[in-house]
Structures are given as C-alpha cells and as structure tokens.
Amino acid sequence: MCSAADNQAWMLCPQCDLMVKLPQVPQGSRASCPRCHTVLTTSWTEPRKRPTGYAVAALFMLLLANLFPFVTMKVAGLSSQISLLQIPKVMVSEDYSSLATLFLVFVQAIPGLCMLTIILLVNRVSMPVSLRIGLARILFQLRSWGMAEIFMAGVLVSFVKLMAYGDVGLETSFWPWCLFCLLQLRAFQCVDRRWLWSQIAPLPPLPHAPEKGISGIRQGLRSCPCCTAILPADRPDCSRCGVVAAPRRKHSLQWTLALLFTSLIIYIPANLLPIMVTESLGTPYPSNIMAGVILLWSDGSYPVALVIFIASIMVPSLKMLAIGWLCWDASGRGHRDSEKMHLIYEVVEFVGRWSMIDVFVIAVLSALVRMGQLMNVYPAVGALLFALVVILTMIAAMTFDPRLTWDRVREHTTKEPRLDGK
Numbered sequence: 001m002c003s004a005a006d007n008q009a010w011m012l013c014p015q016c017d018l019m020v021k022l023p024q025v026p027q028g029s030r031a032s033c034p035r036c037h038t039v040l041t042t043s044w045t046e047p048r049k050r051p052t053g054y055a056v057a058a059l060f061m062l063l064l065a066n067l068f069p070f071v072t073m074k075v076a077g078l079s080s081q082i083s084l085l086q087i088p089k090v091m092v093s094e095d096y097s098s099l100a101t102l103f104l105v106f107v108q109a110i111p112g113l114c115m116l117t118i119i120l121l122v123n124r125v126s127m128p129v130s131l132r133i134g135l136a137r138i139l140f141q142l143r144s145w146g147m148a149e150i151f152m153a154g155v156l157v158s159f160v161k162l163m164a165y166g167d168v169g170l171e172t173s174f175w176p177w178c179l180f181c182l183l184q185l186r187a188f189q190c191v192d193r194r195w196l197w198s199q200i201a202p203l204p205p206l207p208h209a210p211e212k213g214i215s216g217i218r219q220g221l222r223s224c225p226c227c228t229a230i231l232p233a234d235r236p237d238c239s240r241c242g243v244v245a246a247p248r249r250k251h252s253l254q255w256t257l258a259l260l261f262t263s264l265i266i267y268i269p270a271n272l273l274p275i276m277v278t279e280s281l282g283t284p285y286p287s288n289i290m291a292g293v294i295l296l297w298s299d300g301s302y303p304v305a306l307v308i309f310i311a312s313i314m315v316p317s318l319k320m321l322a323i324g325w326l327c328w329d330a331s332g333r334g335h336r337d338s339e340k341m342h343l344i345y346e347v348v349e350f351v352g353r354w355s356m357i358d359v360f361v362i363a364v365l366s367a368l369v370r371m372g373q374l375m376n377v378y379p380a381v382g383a384l385l386f387a388l389v390v391i392l393t394m395i396a397a398m399t400f401d402p403r404l405t406w407d408r409v410r411e412h413t414t415k416e417p418r419l420d421g422k
Helices: 049-067 086-093 097-122 129-145 148-162 174-189 193-200 252-272 289-298 302-333 338-368 381-399
Strands: 010-012 019-021 029-032 039-043 071-075 078-082 167-170 221-223 230-232 276-280 283-287 375-379 418-421
Touching (some): 049 174, 078 086, 086 338, 097 129, 097 148, 097 193, 129 381, 148 174
Antiparallel strands (some): 010 019, 276 283, 276 375
C-alpha cells in the first residue's frame, strides 16, 4: 500500500477519470488534464492571503451595498427609490415569496456564506475537524449556485428598459455591489480545491500503485467528488471527507433525463404565461418572455433584446437539447466523439445559470417601478415557472456524469499534464 506522501502526486481527473501523475507545479501556474484539459490544480502565490483579502473585502462591500439606496427612477415628476433589501420585500407583498426567497438565497446568502467559509477555512481558524470538513463540503457544493454577477447583469438590462420611461439614477450602494461581484468571483478563483483539502485533512494512502494514462475505473480506483482523494472503487464512503459516492454516479442518465423532461414540461407554460404585468394608468398589460423581446426590439434596444432572447429563449432551449444529446451519447448511441461531447458539457455547465437574468430583471423592475396610478410593474406566474426551469436544468447538468462520455476511450494516454500560467 502506498503512503499518503506518494498519493500527493497522483490525481484522477474529475471530468474524464484519467489517472494523472502531477508534476511539481510552479507558483503562478496550473496543471491541466492531458486528455480533456480540465484544470486539476493551481499553485497560487500566498494561497492564504489572496483569498482572505478578496473575501473580507467582498463581505465589506456586501454590507455597504445593503445599507444604502441602490437605484432611483424619476417619471413625470414622480420618483421611486429602492435598496437591495426592498426587492424581496416587494415580491413578498405581491404574494411571490418564492421569488423573494430565490433572490435572497442565490444573490445574497450563498455568495456571502461562501466568502465567510473561505475566510474560516484558509486561515485555519480553531474549530473541530468535523466542522472544518463540513464547511469545505458546503463551500464546493454551493459555489455553483451563487448568482451575484448574474443579478448585476439583470440590473444593467433593467436600466436600459427603464430609460425608455424616465430617468434612472445610480445611488450609493450600486458601486459597492459592483465591487462585491468582482471580489467574490476573484476569491473563488484563488482557492484551489486540492490545496484547501490538504490543509484540512491528509490524503488517505493509495490502495495500490496506480498506472498513469489509464482510467481509474479500469484500475479498481475512483475519485472522491468532493476532496479528490483516490479510493478503492468498491469503497462507498471517503475516509477523508465522508462523502458517499460510487465510481460513476448511480442512475446518472435516469436522473438527468427525468429532470430534463420535467423542465421541458414546465418550460412550455413558462413561455406562454405572462412573466410580468405592467400597469399603466390603471390598465394592466401582461407580457411573456417573447413579447418583452419583441417590445425591446421595436423600441430600438437591439443589444438588450438580443441579450434577453439569447439568455431566456436560446440558452434554455439549446441547453435542454444539449443535455439530451449528452445522455444519448453516454448511453452508447452516439458517434464516440468524446472531446466534442466534453466541450458541449462544459458549455452547458457554464451558461446554465445565466438564464436567470430575466428573473432578476423582473425583480428589479417590480421593486423600482412603483409610480402610483401612473405606472407599476408586478411579477407574474411565468417568472416563477421560468426560474424553476433554470434550476431544474442546472441540477440535470450536475447529475450527469461526464466520465460516461470517456468510458469508451481505451487509448493509453502517455502525455504529461499541461502547465499553464494563470
């Protein structure tokens, strides 16, 4: 049985299951898988100070962004001003507590919690090892659900819409929020999963000497999806982080297809039902997603119309098609082009969250456009259904196991991991 020190050099690629022997990674560089080019590990200079500085600054900016007014709008002598905390309050008052909850969780709670967790973990704050392991598990599971930057894009789109009706002004908390979006993204980038877990608990010893260039499942080995430890394929739980898993995600294709079909069923009424209601002089004008795109295009706001069309119409449709294609290929019916399918999977994972931009646009509009009898904007049931579609397709992408697309590739890969500067 190999020692834990020997184990430091070995890693199974989480995306294609290739056994890789990591070289000494210089500071300021990262090592990528030679087969699917997934980044395996990154060697940061000052790995404690960098994420700590960014995370502390991000939390301070988040506090400032919630203390002061966010934006104002003036129409025909009437003015309306909102803060970030008023956005969920308005949605609750309109009986859309579910949308208010999504806003609070995805835009504020998850990014803020992740920043706090980064500070606690990278600085070895005194706490039980079990708590440290639990926080690390939470951090890497929640990082995909933070949507602060997507909300920021929704705010910018809202401004373009509102400029057609009146004057929009940026208030004190707008700039701290912009900084928070940038700082929290940078804090995430500066935390290397493999390095962080090495500070929490040692790697377990390898069951036997691995052979590089061969997939783990063919060597009787599997990778822990949380801490990247290499474990025997028949061991259900990880001896380091406690996560229960299998060499391949159990019933991956069944779960993915079930979620895909559910999201497809919900997607139809989400596009047909009104996503928001604009009330002008007491007369309500409901509109769905496509009607909003057509209105923006007819008003001459071509870039914004394209953004909404791409994010809310094209991306969800193409994403559902791509997930179905991935399942078809992984089931053995495809053309065995693993590299192309892996690229499709990476695109699906990256763009999935950005479909929430239209939901956040409605959140901003419904909170800000409160002009009495002159004009008001309310969320409608289509917004909630569309948010559910985005969430379900995100979970579908997460339940899909990308290693299934590589299991039919039997070449012995002798290439060394690629080293790149960050």
